[in-house]
Amino acid sequence: MQCIHAVLHYVPCIVSYIAVVSVAQAQKQQEEKRNCRFGVHGCPRRMAFQIQSEKVHILFILTDIQTNGNKYIEYEHDFNWCELPDLSAPCELQIKSAPPTVRIIHSGHACNVEEERHTERVYTIREGETLELTCLVTGHPRPQIRWTKTAGSVSDRFQDSSVFNETLHIAKILRTQGGRYYCKAENGLGSPAIKSIRVDVYYLDDPAVTVHQSIGEAKEQFYYERTVFLRCVANSNPPVRYSWHRGREVLTQGSDKGVEIYEPFFTQGETKILKLKNLRPQDYANYSCIASVRNVCGIPDRSVIFRLTNKTASPSIKLLVEDPIVVNPGQTVSLVCITTGGEPPPILTWVSSNDSLPQRSVVKGGTLTLPAITSDEAGVYSCVASNNVGNPAKKSTTIVVRALKKGRFWITPDPYHNDDNIQIGREVKISCQVEATPPEELTFSWLKNGRALRSSERMVITQTDPDISPGTTNLDIIDLKFTDFGTYTCVAALKGGGIPEISIDVNISSTTVPPNLTVPRGKSPLVAREGDTVELECLVSGKPKPIILWSRADKEAPMPDGNMQMESYDGVLRIVNVSREMTGSYRCQTSQYNGFNVKPREAVVELIVQYPPTVEAVYTEMRQGLGRPVVMTCRVLRAHPSRVLRFEWLLSNRLLHAGAFDAQRDETEYTIRSLNRDGWGEYTCNVINEAGAGKCTFQVTGKAYPPEFYYDTYSPLWQNRPRVYGFKLQWTQMNPNAVDRIVAYRLGIRQMGLQRWWEQEIPVNRTINKGELMTHNLTELIKPESYEMRLTPITRFGEGNSTIRIVTYSVLLCRSPGEFHCSFEEEPICMFTQDKNDDFDWTRHSAATRDTKYTPNTGPSGDRSGSKQGFYMYIETSRPRKEGDQARLISPFFNVAPKNPYGITNPPAYCFGFFYHMYGKHIGTLNALLKQKGQTTSEGPAWSLSGNQGDLWKQAKVSIHPTASFQVVLEGVRGPGIEGDIAIDDVTLEEGECRDPPPIKVADTDQKIVSLLPYGFHVKVKVETHRIPSTLMFATVVCELTSWEFKCFGQGQDTWVVAAASRRHYDKLGCNSLRTQVNEWDSVLLLPCTGG
Structure with a gap:
């Protein structure tokens, strides 16, 4: 291109110069990842060119945006002596994958008026309003977005939103929902992008006034003082300001000698106290406390009135019930509380030690009624009276609901002999225990063979100290005789009645022997398959048979029900849906209850759980084009038993290959040398042992990957006519070389709210490169409707995976500096x-x-x-x-x-x-x-x-x-x-600071005659420079032979030439005034003004 500067005034090199500048600009735009491509409708903006053989066709497209009309000026000239090797083929723009960036914006106005106090981004909102934060992301592929929130040590995850859902919406926000909100965007490239914003929720509750009195009395009545403190408190954010009024009089510090207004230490503005010293008659009045947050966020002031009189006093109450109250289950209990003093009249409330009152309870005035009371409703109930004067008054009573439960016994042989058996002539103790409420009402009685038994020298009946073993009675048989054999019955009852008695029978005979535990033959080790129901069994002998306790013997681990021990009355432990983690040793042992109080007997049962092979990969999708090799590998991770393992490869239930693993290998492989159409499908590798089979699945398909929509298109939306708009849809193809060449795309369009889809095919006549940006312009979209776009690639295999995005018509409302533009x-x-x-x-x-x-x-x-x-x-x-x-x-x-x-x-x-x-x-x-x-x-x-x-x-x-x-x-x-x-x-x-526009290069003269065309056709150029200052400059070009007038503009390194090769082109131009908009530029070059 050395001929450019030498022959600039000739048309061929003017044209070639335009082309070269265009390529440079296109490359610059490509580096900046801006939207650009070459072709018949080429690059840069509103300029296209095409090289055909030795002729150059240049098309300038000057668009009248308002009328959507295109005016064309064409040049065609022989290009015999100036080579353009860099323009011999179309240039395609490559959009490289980009890591995510993120920015948070909010809808609505922040209502904080003191933002300079903060060292972070703060968005303030009034409680009850709607919070809407939008996470604006860039990056390709489109990043996934996740919102999280932290507030001190508390973290709440609101949503793992999809790629299309970028807005965090909280309707009627609460004060507890304030905190720092994080938006995290990631697309697998680089590090995730994270931005945060602190949300401050403003609110103001109604204030409350509390009154405290102090009465001091000196010796011999020489001095007497009565002082009253009025404290005003209101919950708020930001901190509240308080003001006091007495009647209509505003009270301030120093305005009255008998009044002092102060803020207690360490309260940080939480309250303001009004102190009335040595009460005077005028101090008995109505006092108003006004709480204000200075109308931030439109929150109005709130106030409360308290009337101070000479009768003002703190509350006192009385309970008209006993303490405690012992009742039977099912009874109706009424608790009555009355006030005995207080001005203003106190308000009565009931509270319970169980955090809240029973759901069926009824409160009416000072009376609390509990219908059909249960044991769960027992506890302490308190009546609280408050009138904001002094401290609240509180009286409590306890409700006790009678109950008897958990009756059990144990037999203790003679402790003075090392023998676990019962023998004639020795001592035997029978112990009986129950849980009773209230414990002081518990009574025991003993029967022998149904007849009452009283304590004697040989039959000693005692009751254990409640602090040592509550609810326990003992029957000691001294010097056991044959006539003492029989059935002994322990009967537990409550003095108040109304509760069924508990009876426990214990048989003492020659057959009463301590327990013994054994594991049945063939029951250990016990082999089971994963998912089965198994029964671990221990045989217990002896009379009476005790309760059996099961636990893990090989490690400290919970049993299947989550407890460390499980009880069994028949010696059998039943486990449903056994898993491989349950393999191990289990201990069964006797308990002291319902049996002999001797050293526990125990045994161990081994459980072995077999399970099918665990393999990888469980499911793999393999996308390949025709004629390419495919290798599938299935690996065994673990199995029990681990030998002998067999494998078989199938394609849609058709056996392809089978064999067995040897001792050194833990994987099997299947290879397709050249994939054909019959080779597409689902391949299965089954790895088999005694317990079952593990399965690797490979889905071999020629389906194309989904396209990835490009969301960072510059100005994708335009308006053609008042009722319709257009949208520039752009995308790249994910892994285009993984399968056969994409021959077309099927685009489906559906208006939101409707069911019908419109479809069209977009043909592709070339091989798509990875990262290549493709464009399709959508027109005739109805304003302001939104549309769902479904894009599906098509190959020789058929349809690939689809991608969906929503196209929404919206008015761009930017509220961040640097991005605001409004044309009304x-x-x-x-x-x-x-x-x-x-x-x-x-x-x-x-x-x-x-x-x-x-x-x-x-x-x-x-x-x-x-x-x-x-x-x-x-x-x-x-x-x-x-x-x-x-x-x-x-x-x-x-x-x-x-x-x-x-x-x-x-x-x-x-x-x-x-x-x-x-x-x-x-x-x-x-x-x-x-x-x-x-x-x-x-x-x-x-x-x-x-x-x-x-x-x-x-x-x-x-x-x-x-x-x-x-x-x-x-x-x-x-x-x-x-x-x-x-x-x-x-x-x-x-x-940034405003910059003056660069001066136009031909401002030294207002007229030049330029030899522009080889045909000898001349034009007269008049250049008008407007210094506003402005980035918009324009030149008015006037034809020497006609009175037609039109305008041209320049932007960046793009060159706009307005001229014609013959009168025919002028006629085609139509002599309309052509205008276009320029927002910013670096330099201006008007070629008609640079010639000699």
């Missing part, structure tokens, strides 16, 4: 609000809807882009407006997050810009004001302009340096007459 095209006007305290309002307007009776010689004829359908905001200065009337338009709040952890020391800079139109002989003033939030809301001037500025749109930019959350106010002031309309459009807010 939508009715919500980007959350701008009208000031309620001004004289009149701004009006959203367009030239197409303008009233025919509008005031001439003032106001714009279109929006900033020149469209009559575009909207802007303006002030109408016709009557009844008067000179000096103000209209104020207030922006949404913008958050300023301090980068310094100790607060904002160097305020960040932002560039606030907007276009204005101030045309008319009575133009007043347009002001831009910076409104910051702090302890007091401050408002300062940022920019101002007055008077007629001509019938054109101009841009204003001003650097601002806020130190806290801020708003920008656009204030229009009416001039001396009706021809004073002021309009604004395209409001932006960008991070």
Whole structure:
């Protein structure tokens, strides 16, 4: 390309220069991961080119955005002597996978007015309102999002939301839901992206006033003082401010010698105490405590009134019941509590030691009724009286519900002989135990063969000390005789009656012998298969037979029911659905209850649980194209028994291969050398032992992976007509080379709320590379409906996996500095609000809807882009407006997050810009004001302009340096007459200082004759430079042979040339005024102005 500079004035090299610059710009956009591709509709914006043989076809597409019409200027020229090796084939943009980034935004306005106090991002909200936090993520593939919340040592996970659900929504938020919320985004690339925001929930409860009195009395009555303290407390966030009133009089510290207002130590603003010293007659009055949080978040003040009289006194009460109250189950119990003093009249409440009153209880005034009481409802019940004077009064009583349970016995042979058997002539003790409530009502009686038995020298009946063994009675038989053999019965009862007695029979005879435990033959070791029901058995002999206790003998581990021991009355332990973890030794042993009180007998049973082989991989999906090899491996991890293991490979129940494992191998492999159509399907490898089979499954398929939607498309949504919109759908293909080439995509579209799908095929005529970005423009989408998009790749195998995303029409409402742009095209006007305290309002307007009776010689004829359908905001200065009337338009709040952890020391800079139109002989003033939030809301001037500025749109930019959350106010002031309309459009807010636009390179002259075309056709160029300052510059190009006029623009390194090779092209152009919008650029190059 060395010919570029030498022959710049020739058309071929002008054209080639354009092409080379375009490639450079495209590569730059590719590095920045911006949307770009080459082809017939190519790159960069609104420019396309195509190389065919030795001819260059260049197509400039100049788009009139408002009418959606395309105007074309074509060049075609022989290209015999200038080579373009780097343009010989189309260039495809590669979108590389990108790790996630994340940012949290919130809907609504934060209501905190002191944000500069915080060293972190804080969002404040009133209790009961709806919290909505949105996690904005970038990255490809689309990151998965998870919300978590921490508050001190408590962590609550709210949701593991899907990729489409980025919003955390909490309706009617509670104060306990305040805390730090984290948004975590991850897509498997790099480290997860995590951002957090602290949510502060503001609230104010009704205040409560408590009164405390102190009466001091000196000796001999020389001095007497009665002092009253009124304490006001209200729960709130932020801290509350208190104020006291006596009647209508405001009480302040020092306003009355008999009144002192102070804050106790270590309370941190939680309360304010009003101290009335040595009460005077005027001190008996109504006192009001007003709690205020200074109307933050719109929370109103709350107040409470307390009447202080000479009868004010703390409460006293009396219970009209006994303590304790002993009742039988099923009885109805009524507890009565009355007040005996207190002013104001106390309020009575009942509380229980069981945390809450029984569900069936009834409270009426001071009476608590418990119908059909049960043992679970027994406990301490308290009556509490409170009137906020002094301490609450409390009286308690205990309800005891009679009960008898857990009757058991044991036999103790003669302790003076080392023999566990009962023998004639020796001592035998029979012990009987029950659990009784109340224990003092427990009585025992003994029977022998049904006849009452009384204590004697040989038959000694005793009762054990309740502190040692409560509820226990003993029968000692001294010098056992043959006539003592028989059945002894222990009878337990309660004195109050109403509870059934418990009877326990114990047989003493020559056959009464201590127990013995054995394991039946063939029952240990016991072999079972996983999932079976097994019974471990120990045979117990002896009379009486004791309870058997089962536990693990090989390790400290719980039994199947979760307890460390299990009881069995027949010596059998039954385990349902036995698992491999239950393999081991189990101990059975006798207990002392219902048997002999001797050393426990025990035995051990071994349990072996067999289980089928555990294999990997259990399920594997293998995607392959035709003609490629496939290798499948199934590995054994563990099995019991581990030998002998057999394997078999099947395809859809058709046996492919079988064999056995040898001692050195723990895996088997099956290989397909070249996959054909019959080779697709489900392959199964069964690894078999005595207990069953483990299965590896391999799904071999030619199904394509799902496409991955690209969510970071720049400006994907556009509006063609008022009722429809378009959307640029972009995606990359996951692992496109894993299967056969993708020949097409099937796109399904369904309007949300409807059942019907519309489908279309998008053909693909080439091989898709990994990371290649594909684009399909959707048109005719109905505004403001949302649509579900289903994209399915198609190969020779058939349909692949689908991907679904939701396309939603929405007005872009950015409230973070650096991303705000508002052109007032939508009715919500980007959350701008009208000031309620001004004289009149701004009006959203367009030239197409303008009233025919509008005031001439003032106001714009279109929006900033020149469209009559575009909207802007303006002030109408016709009557009844008067000179000096103000209209104020207030922006949404913008958050300023301090980068310094100790607060904002160097305020960040932002560039606030907007276009204005101030045309008319009575133009007043347009002001831009910076409104910051702090302890007091401050408002300062940022920019101002007055008077007629001509019938054109101009841009204003001003650097601002806020130190806290801020708003920008656009204030229009009416001039001396009706021809004073002021309009604004395209409001932006960008991070960083404002920069002046670069000077245009041909500003040294206003006219040049340029030899542009080899046909000898000349044009006269007039360049107008507008220094507003502005990033928008334009040149007006006037044809020498005609009066037609049109405009051209430049952006970045893109070059826009407006010219023609013949009159035919001018006729095709139609001589319309062509305009396009430029937001930012680095340099401008107007080729018609660079020639000689």
